[in-house]
Amino acid sequence: MAFSDTLLEAGADIWEAQLEHPFVRELAAGALDEAAFEHWVKQDYRYLLDYARLFAIAGVKARDEETMTHLLGVAHQVLDHEMDLHREFAADYGISREQLETVEKAPTCVAYTNFLLRTAYEGSVAEIAAALYPCMQGYLDVAEHMADLADEDHRYTPFIEMYTSAEFREATDWCRAFVDRCGERYPGEHDAMRAAFLTSARLEYRFWEMAYTEEDWDV
Numbered sequence: 001m002a003f004s005d006t007l008l009e010a011g012a013d014i015w016e017a018q019l020e021h022p023f024v025r026e027l028a029a030g031a032l033d034e035a036a037f038e039h040w041v042k043q044d045y046r047y048l049l050d051y052a053r054l055f056a057i058a059g060v061k062a063r064d065e066e067t068m069t070h071l072l073g074v075a076h077q078v079l080d081h082e083m084d085l086h087r088e089f090a091a092d093y094g095i096s097r098e099q100l101e102t103v104e105k106a107p108t109c110v111a112y113t114n115f116l117l118r119t120a121y122e123g124s125v126a127e128i129a130a131a132l133y134p135c136m137q138g139y140l141d142v143a144e145h146m147a148d149l150a151d152e153d154h155r156y157t158p159f160i161e162m163y164t165s166a167e168f169r170e171a172t173d174w175c176r177a178f179v180d181r182c183g184e185r186y187p188g189e190h191d192a193m194r195a196a197f198l199t200s201a202r203l204e205y206r207f208w209e210m211a212y213t214e215e216d217w218d219v
């Protein structure tokens with residue numbers, strides 16, 4: 001069994017919980033509250049800035065040219081393409097690019113980005129690969145599920161199209177192969193990889209919950 005499949009098996013319950021989350025179902029139906037989606041747009045913008053940093057740091061730590069080229073390319077792709085989705089939705093809400101950049105992170109966003117960047121700075125390439133895999137595979141699987149549920153176009157269709165696009169699918173396939181390569185090359189890292197994978201997957205679930213409940217600081 002590919003190591004990525006072992007990880008997905010370990011995270012099966014978390015995946016199921018994500019597919020059933022009301023944010024996911026309601027977005028698919030076009031019925032999600034605008035305020036919850038706006039919260040996602042803002043928090044995810046801050047998330048993606050750090051996510052791009054994670055790929056950049058992974059690129060610096062990569063041991064071969066192909067991996068380095070790809071990881072640095074993804075960092076650029078996130079900043080230059082994926083975040084356009086957020087900028088376009090934000091413009092509809094009258095929020096500028098500058099405002100997006102300075103949004104205050106909600107507690108879950110702090111927890112998730114801190115975890116990823118700590119892994120990026122302190123972890124091995126294998127741990128980083130495992131930490132970023134749920135972000136890609138999770139969004140692809142969630143968006144495919146949304147596409148199955150959605151029966152007509154609506155205001156959130158661009159979200160579904162972005163995360164089921166051929167580019168996103170290819171990026172996810174590459175990430176999966178990267179996890180498998182790391183799993184083969186570094187058997188001593190399997191436990192650390194599994195732990196990093198599960199933490200990211202749980203935080204992915206929490207991120208939907210954060211947006212749905214419009215999580216904010218208490219005081």
Ligand SMILES: Cc1ncc(CO)c(N)n1
Nearest residue numbers: 044047135136139204207
């Ligand atoms: C929280 C989160 N995870 C994964 C992705 C996919 O890039 C995203 N945009 N946001």
